Amino acid sequence: MRSALKDLGIQFSLLIADTVLIEIVFLASFLIRYGLPLPERNILAYESSSPLLTLIYILMFAICRAFKRRFTCHWDVFKHVACAMAVGTLFSFMAVYLFRFKWMAFPSSIFPISLVLGTIVISVSNMVILRLTGRIKKRVLVLGSKGQDFFFGGKKRLVLIHTHNIVDMPKYKDIDEILICEKIHEDSQLNLLIFLFLKSKVDVIFSPDLYDELLSNNLTEKTSIQFLSTFLGKKSGWEEFLIWSVDIISSIALLILTLPITIPTAMLIKLTSPGPVFYLQRRAGKDGKFFTLIKFRTMVDDAEHKTGPVLAQENDQRVTKLGRFLRQTRIDELPQLINIIKGDMSMVGPRPERPHFAKLHKALRGIRLAVKPGLTGLAQIRSSYDIKPEHKKKYDYLYIQRRSALLNIYLMIKTLPIILLRKGI
Numbered sequence: 197m198r199s200a201l202k203d204l205g206i207q208f209s210l211l212i213a214d215t216v217l218i219e220i221v222f223l224a225s226f227l228i229r230y231g232l233p234l235p236e237r238n239i240l241a242y243e244s245s246s247p248l249l250t251l252i253y254i255l256m257f258a259i260c261r262a263f264k265r266r267f268t269c270h271w272d273v274f275k276h277v278a279c280a281m282a283v284g285t286l287f288s289f290m291a292v293y294l295f296r297f298k299w300m301a302f303p304s305s306i307f308p309i310s311l312v313l314g315t316i317v318i319s320v321s322n323m324v325i326l327r328l329t330g331r332i333k334k335r336v337l338v339l340g341s342k343g344q345d346f347f348f349g350g351k352k353r354l355v356l357i358h359t360h361n362i363v364d365m366p367k368y369k370d371i372d373e374i375l376i377c378e379k380i381h382e383d384s385q386l387n388l389l390i391f392l393f394l395k396s397k398v399d400v401i402f403s404p405d406l407y408d409e410l411l412s413n414n415l416t417e418k419t420s421i422q423f424l425s426t427f428l429g430k431k432s433g434w435e436e437f438l439i440w441s442v443d444i445i446s447s448i449a450l451l452i453l454t455l456p457i458t459i460p461t462a463m464l465i466k467l468t469s470p471g472p473v474f475y476l477q478r479r480a481g482k483d484g485k486f487f488t489l490i491k492f493r494t495m496v497d498d499a500e501h502k503t504g505p506v507l508a509q510e511n512d513q514r515v516t517k518l519g520r521f522l523r524q525t526r527i528d529e530l531p532q533l534i535n536i537i538k539g540d541m542s543m544v545g546p547r548p549e550r551p552h553f554a555k556l557h558k559a560l561r562g563i564r565l566a567v568k569p570g571l572t573g574l575a576q577i578r579s580s581y582d583i584k585p586e587h588k589k590k591y592d593y594l595y596i597q598r599r600s601a602l603l604n605i606y607l608m609i610k611t612l613p614i615i616l617l618r619k620g621i
Contacts, residue, residue, distance in 0.1 A: 203265040206265070206325070206326075206329050206331060207263045207264075207265060209325060210262070210263050210322060210325060210326075211254065211257075211263060213321055213322070213325060214253075214254065214257055214262070214318055214321070214322070215250060215254060217314070217317055217318050217321055218249075218250050218253050218254075218314065218318075219246065219250065220317075221310050221313050221314040221317055221318070222242060222246070222249070222306065222310055224313060225306045225309040225310040225313060226238070226239065226242065226306060228309055228313075229303065229305055229306060229309060237301045238301050238302065238303055240301065241299045241300070241301035241302040242302060242306075244298065244299060245291070245292060245295070245299045245302055248291060249288045249291065249292075252284055252287050252288050252291060253280070253281070253284035253288065255284075256280045256281075256283045256284035256287065257277075257280040257284070259280075259283075260276055260279045260280035260283060261276055262276040262277050262279075262280045262322070264276070265331065266331050266332075266333060266370075267326055267331060267332050267333075268332070268333070268334045268372045269332060269334065270323050270332065271602065272332075273319060273322050273323050273326060273332065274315075274319045274323075277315060277318050277319040277322060278315050278319070281311055281314050281315045281318070282311065282315075285307050285308075285310065285311045288307065289304065289307050292304075334372045334373060335357065335370060335371050335372050335373075336356050336357065336371070336372065336373045336374070336375055337357045337368050337371045337373070337374045337375070338356050338357065338375045338377060339374065339375065339376045339377060340375075340376065340377025357371070371398050372398055372399065373398055373399040373400070373401060374398055374399070374400045374401070375401045376400070376401070400597075401597050401598075431599065431600070435600055435601065438600075438601035439542065439599070439600070439601045439604060441601070442543060442601050442604055442605060443536050443542050443543050443604075444536075444537065446543055446608065447533040447536040447537050447543060448533075448537065450530070450533055451530075451533045451534070451537070454530050454533075457527060457530070458492075458527075458530050458531070461492060461522065461527055461530075462492070464518055465492060465493055465518065468516065468517075468518050469493075469496065469497070469516050469518070470497055471493060471496070471497030472493060472497070473492065473493060474490055474491065474492065474493060474531060475490075475491045475492065475493040475494070475495075476488050476489070476490060477489045477491070477550065478550070478551060479548035479549065479550060479551075479569065480548065480549050480550070480551055480565060480569075481540055481541070481548060481565070481568060481569055482565060482566070482567060482568045482569070483565060483566070484565050486551065487535065487538075487540040487541075487548075489532065489535060489540075489548055490531040490532060490534055490535055491528050491529060491531055491532065492522055492527065492528040492530070492531060493519070493528075494515055494516060494518075494519025494520070494522050494523055494528045495514040495515055495516065495519060496514055496516060525615060526611075526614075526615050529571055532571050533571070536571065539568075540568070540569075541568055541569050541570060541571060542567070542568040542569070542570045542571075542604070543570060543571050543572070543604060543608055544570040544571070544572055544573055544595070544599070544603070544604040544607045544608060545567050545568050545569050545570025545573055545592075545595070545599075546564045546567070546569055546570065546573055546575070546592035546595070546596070547569060547570065547573065547575070547576070547592075548569035549564070549569070564589070564592050564593070564596070566596060567596055567599060572607060572608065572611045573591070573592065573595055573607065574591045574592065574594060574595040574607060575588045575591035575592055575595075576611070576614075577607060577610045577611055577614055595607075
């Protein structure tokens with residue numbers, strides 16, 4: 197009872213704060229638009245319409261759940277406020293238009309200004325209130341006993357709830373994430389887990405220590421692994437759209453900005469060694485679909501004619517002098533921006549594998565092929581060419597579970613110092 201009253205008190209505080217801020221945001225928007233003194237005719241139109249517009253915004257905040265009792269993170273707060281502001285602005289504009297005979301002097305240019313300003317100001321205000329009252333908190337259900345280790349020493353604002361019985365999992369309510377730390381030996385157990393995950397509609401994370409266990413021979417590859425890889429690789433439609441937007445915008449921008457580098461590089465490759473400028477190779481993409489990878493050629497022509505498919509090494513003798521520099525600076529990867537624009541790849545993800553090596557590993561056929569391969573990734577910013585395959589798998593696996601537009605942007609930024617320091621992958 198006391199907890200429920202406290203929740204209501206916090207939600208009421210958010211409502212009052214947001215109501216006041218909406219008024220302040222509109223007045224600030226008029227100041228930005230007109231400066232001082234404010235035009236009397238326009239202000240009178242705002243004063244007349246203010247009660248209805250504020251009511252519309254507050255209703256949209258409630259509908260978009262900007263007043264819910266708990267948020268998982270600051271980004272969660274921002275998403276709900278941004279959604280409420282966007283829908284509220286749309287309906288407010290429609291209301292002013294419908295009553296234009298009365299509020300004709302209300303300037304339409306105020307709405308885009310108030311949308312941007314309101315989203316920022318109200319998001320920050322709500323974050324502060326929720327943070328101080330302890331309402332930004334993620335509830336994680338841990339199946340097993342090693343959950344604390346997975347969170348790298350623990351994070352604040354995490355509530356860990358432990359259980360050791362799969363059957364008991366549906367009993368727990370209001371869960372944001374499920375962390376699996378328990379070994380799975382049978383298809384029946386894994387299929388039960390997948391059913392519960394889909395029913396609960398929460399994020400599911402597997403401890404990296406269980407990676408090999410999940411892909412063990414005790415599981416039937418064509419059933420559990422296939423379902424598991426599809427489930428883990430799938431994000432919400434909105435998140436997938438954001439990831440795609442980051443891919444397209446960044447790849448087109450980089451393709452244009454790097455033209456002064458790529459054009460001279462193509463000429464130097466042609467002048468310094470016989471063979472084509474580009475290296476085209478068949479790679480395995482999302483869901484096992486094959487595509488043609490485009491890179492600048494860094495090895496001698498027809499390097500694998502005698503050896504067959506061989507993994508690249510740090511001091512590979514097949515690499516030309518120019519090719520070694522291109523690899524260290526990642527310039528050889530720039531043509532893959534075309535693969536990203538075509539939709540074969542993403543800016544961030546597991547590196548695209550050759551079909552020969554994909555056939556050797558269940559992980560590559562299953563979970564790692566659940567998402568688009570990437571130009572860079574978590575494994576690439578952590579290590580170099582000599583990274584052990586089992587470590588690379590765990591890095592890729594961890595990324596697939598956590599992938600998001602924000603994480604992709606973060607990893608792209610982290611890639612920059614690696615390029616500048618010439619640490620090849």
